[in-house]
Amino acid sequence: MKKPFKGGVLMLLVVLSLINLTLNGCSNQKIQSNNSGDVVAGDTLYVHEGYQKKLESLKLTEVVAMPYFKSPFISVAQDSNGTQFAVIFRESGEIYREQLSVRYQEIINLIESKVGYKTYLSDENFKNIHLFEINGKLVWSYDDGKNKLYLDKEGRETEPFINK
Structure with missing residues (x-):
């Protein structure tokens, strides 16, 4: 007489295997850049290592950091007189400082007047303000x-992707 198949152990192993595959497939690993220069979801922001010490050595105080997904890293900083600069840190180690004609807070005020609402520091919209280097x-x-x-x-309003 044949014994009835008791697949409880086998079924348990299959379920555990599926759970393991699901958990590993949905892990929190960051997606790496695809080397094409394009940004991929999960990429980390590029922040130049030791940039704050370099700002100190230039006798500058950071106003706001403007990281992006790839080089260059830009920090808005000011000197003891309140003159503001964009300090540009490249992956190569090169550091370039350019004086800003309009202070950071004035840029925020200009943006707010043009879009018609406030971009409070705690507001999501504030995170939508960036300083980039486009076409030099x-x-x-x-x-x-x-x-x-x-x-x-x-x-002044501009269209940075049109070469003038």
């Missing part, structure tokens, strides 16, 4: 999904 020029960028705005370093 510093450009302020604001994009909240509804409004897209580019300002040059003098605070």
Whole structure:
């Protein structure tokens, strides 16, 4: 007489294997850059190692950091007289400092006046203000999904992707 198949142990092993595959497939590992220069979801922001000490050596105090997913890393900093600079840190180790014609807070005020609402420090919209180097020029960028705005370093509206 045959014994009835008791697949409880086998079924348990299959279920445990599926759980293991699911957990490993959904782990919190960061997705790495794809070497093409494109940004991939999960990429970490590029922050130049030791940049704060370099700012100190230049006798500058950071106003705000403006990291992006790839080099260069830009920090808005000011000297003891309140003059503000974009300090550009490249992966190569090169550091470049460019005086800003319009202070950071004035840029925020310009953006707020153009989009029609405040970008409070605690607000998500505040995180949408960036300083980039585009075609060799510093450009302020604001994009909240509804409004897209580019300002040059003098605070004038610009279109940075058109070569002039």
